[in-house]
Amino acid sequence: MLERLASSRNAGLAALAAVVALLPLALVNNYYYDIAILVGLNAIVCVGLNLLIGYAGQISLGHAGFFGLGAYGSAILTARYGWPPLAALLAATLAVALLALAIGRPILRLRGHYLAMATLGMGVIISIVIATEDRYTGGPDGMSVPPLTLAGVALTGERLWYWVVGVLLVLAVWLARNLIDSPHGRALRALHGSEVAAEVGGIDSARHKVRVFVISAVYAAVAGSLAAHYAGFITPAKVTFFHSIELVTMVVFGGMASTFGAVVGAAVLTTLPQALTVFREYEMVVFGAVMMLTMIFMPKGLVPTLAALAARRGKSP
Amino acid sequence: MSLLRAEGLSKEFGGVRAIEALDFEIQPGTVFSIIGPNGAGKTTLLNLLTGIYRPSAGRMWLEGRPLAGHAPHLFAAAGIGRTFQNLQIFFNMSALENVMAGRHLHERCGLAAALLRTPRLARAERACSDRAAELLAFVGLAAYERSAAEAMPYGALKRLEIARALAAEPRLLLLDEPAAGRIEFCGEDVTAAPPEARVRRGMVQVPEGRQVFGPLSVVDNLRLGAYRRGRAESVASLERVYAMFPDLAERRAQPAGTLSGGQQQMLAMGRALMARPRLLLLDEPSMGLAPRLVAGIFACIQALRDADLALLLVEQNARSALAIADRGYVLETGSIVLAGTGAELLADEGVRTAYLGL
Numbered sequence: 001m002l003e004r005l006a007s008s009r010n011a012g013l014a015a016l017a018a019v020v021a022l023l024p025l026a027l028v029n030n031y032y033y034d035i036a037i038l039v040g041l042n043a044i045v046c047v048g049l050n051l052l053i054g055y056a057g058q059i060s061l062g063h064a065g066f067f068g069l070g071a072y073g074s075a076i077l078t079a080r081y082g083w084p085p086l087a088a089l090l091a092a093t094l095a096v097a098l099l100a101l102a103i104g105r106p107i108l109r110l111r112g113h114y115l116a117m118a119t120l121g122m123g124v125i126i127s128i129v130i131a132t133e134d135r136y137t138g139g140p141d142g143m144s145v146p147p148l149t150l151a152g153v154a155l156t157g158e159r160l161w162y163w164v165v166g167v168l169l170v171l172a173v174w175l176a177r178n179l180i181d182s183p184h185g186r187a188l189r190a191l192h193g194s195e196v197a198a199e200v201g202g203i204d205s206a207r208h209k210v211r212v213f214v215i216s217a218v219y220a221a222v223a224g225s226l227a228a229h230y231a232g233f234i235t236p237a238k239v240t241f242f243h244s245i246e247l248v249t250m251v252v253f254g255g256m257a258s259t260f261g262a263v264v265g266a267a268v269l270t271t272l273p274q275a276l277t278v279f280r281e282y283e284m285v286v287f288g289a290v291m292m293l294t295m296i297f298m299p300k301g302l303v304p305t306l307a308a309l310a311a312r313r314g315k316s317p
Numbered sequence: 318m319s320l321l322r323a324e325g326l327s328k329e330f331g332g333v334r335a336i337e338a339l340d341f342e343i344q345p346g347t348v349f350s351i352i353g354p355n356g357a358g359k360t361t362l363l364n365l366l367t368g369i370y371r372p373s374a375g376r377m378w379l380e381g382r383p384l385a386g387h388a389p390h391l392f393a394a395a396g397i398g399r400t401f402q403n404l405q406i407f408f409n410m411s412a413l414e415n416v417m418a419g420r421h422l423h424e425r426c427g428l429a430a431a432l433l434r435t436p437r438l439a440r441a442e443r444a445c446s447d448r449a450a451e452l453l454a455f456v457g458l459a460a461y462e463r464s465a466a467e468a469m470p471y472g473a474l475k476r477l478e479i480a481r482a483l484a485a486e487p488r489l490l491l492l493d494e495p496a497a498g499r500i501e502f503c504g505e506d507v508t509a510a511p512p513e514a515r516v517r518r519g520m521v522q523v524p525e526g527r528q529v530f531g532p533l534s535v536v537d538n539l540r541l542g543a544y545r546r547g548r549a550e551s552v553a554s555l556e557r558v559y560a561m562f563p564d565l566a567e568r569r570a571q572p573a574g575t576l577s578g579g580q581q582q583m584l585a586m587g588r589a590l591m592a593r594p595r596l597l598l599l600d601e602p603s604m605g606l607a608p609r610l611v612a613g614i615f616a617c618i619q620a621l622r623d624a625d626l627a628l629l630l631v632e633q634n635a636r637s638a639l640a641i642a643d644r645g646y647v648l649e650t651g652s653i654v655l656a657g658t659g660a661e662l663l664a665d666e667g668v669r670t671a672y673l674g675l
């Protein structure tokens with residue numbers, strides 16, 4: 001039975017890798033590549049956020065803050081202090097992990113609405129600090145970021161970036177799914193199912209919550225850092241409360257407790273505003289409507305709902 | 318040495334003493350039972366013994382080592398496992414995964430190994446899954462191994478909790494009401510079945526105070542009783558009900574609200590019979606009826622019994638109820654205090670003074 005589980009896990013991963021490998025056939029110009037890269041970066045954040053929201057059952061309305069800190073950390077260290085981009089990425093990610101650890105310990109004692117408010121407050125503080133510390137961050141005008149260099153070669157151009165982000169997304173999904181199928185992942189799902197039963201079963205719920213909070217923050221920080229280098233420019237817009245809500249919407253829409261759901265959610269909700277350019281000014285309205293309709297008609301999210309439908313089809317010929 | 322020792326264990330909730338100065342010892346390899354009515358503090362005691370509550374006073378030792386002020390997971394690590402009175406199942410997992418999660422204490426796995434899924438971890442996971450499957454088989458749930466917990470019946474979930482607690486290999490296992498709250502009907506577990514599912518299986522209630530649909534006609538009230546049945550079956554049932562209650566046949570087009578109390582009671586019983594019950598639950602059928610009508614209702618109940626229907630009758634009119642009862646139970650503040658045949662209970666001195674006014 002475990003073999004079957006393992007093979008189904010690898011099948012999903014192989015399917016994702018195949019999509020990443022074959023997608024360029026449909027990407028007719030750089031504009032499409034650009035959207036695919038945005039999808040990939042959002043998907044990386046969502047895969048991490050899904051570990052926290054979908055599996056551990058804890059909410060965060062402040063993950064754009066971690067994304068922003070990763071982005072600005074890399075930007076400041078490379079542009080202002082001349083650090084090598086890879087070292088800056090690692091340093092910024094480490095700093096975000098430590099910050100998440102420090103914040104996570106007190107606020108993950110909170111539950112439900114209180115945790116939502118605390119993470120929201122955290123995100124708002126980060127975005128205000130970034131917008132006002134203009135000496136380092138350039139303030140609301142933003143700042144430019146040097147390109148990412150790997151072994152002395154500068155990564156430029158959408159086509160090259162597509163492969164970097166694609167490979168990293170597959171890696172992110174692989175790591176997340178490994179975690180879920182490990183004793184750590186079971187502990188997270190258990191404390192989501194019944195915290196008291198998890199604790200009397202020997203699971204230190206506080207520690208596991210903080211750990212998954214840190215892991216999800218690391219996913220966001222890495223994606224943020226890459227986004228800054230890819231775009232070559234960064235503004236506080238991606239650090240706002242609205243971006244946090246967008247990320248949560250992607251996770252919920254795609255399907256909580258479904259890693260591929262998080263990827264699909266990010267893909268749909270990143271491309272949707274591009275496809276419906278007429279709605280651009282009403283993007284938040286579209287997001288809100290999607291969230292409401294998802295909650296009403298498929299509370300389990302897109303991918304789990306479709307999977308259940310397919311399973312029912314398979315059973316009754 | 319005793320396995321668990323408690324001294325002066327107390328718990329207060331805002332001045333109310335739930336547990337007061339308990340001293341006890343539990344020896345290894347023994348069964349230690351705690352009995353008592355609702356609200357006696359049984360679950361509170363278990364919550365103290367698993368670290369969910371902190372005692373207001375007193376101390377505990379497990380194998381001579383003090384247990385106090387710790388978090389529940391440390392009590393678990395010390396060797397105490399438990400089940401819950403109200404199910405605490407991980408409903409987001411399969412039965413097997415529930416038990417695997419119970420083995421958490423015995424899994425040594427670093428975060429890096431988990432993220433990279435090392436071959437060693439994969440082997441450990443296989444061993445964990447095999448052990449969990451053994452435990453499921455041990456509690457008789459081998460057939461549910463791959464079932465989602467949310468799709469399992471109540472009785473199976475009770476056993477799943479035991480398997481999960483055993484998975485941690487505790488030295489002391491606390492079972493909170495392991496046999497509590499199970500209702501079986503015709504061999505099927507209906508504990509968690511919603512009302513309409515019970516009606517479909519044949520458990521139908523005649524509610525207290527008749528609860529007829531006042532504005533609807535008698536025949537429409539009866540038809541609604543056969544809501545879950547086919548049309549042909551419904552017509553046949555209607556004929557049987559009319560044969561049993563000729564008054565209803567005469568008034569079939571009359572609004573139910575205009576019937577007398579006795580007729581409404583007949584209608585409520587007729588409506589329940591339309592669902593073709595195997596067990597009819599009657600709640601105070603004689604309430605508010607004139608003595609002549611009460612006799613009529615009890616005659617109907619006897620006729621139904623003679624037609625091989627099982628009836629559960631809840632009545633304040635003890636004399637009439639016991640006179641027709643094959644078996645009776647006297648319930649006081651939620652507990653059965655006396656049981657016997659109807660005749661035995663009618664002859665019982667306590668029943669005669671308390672319920673029959675003799």
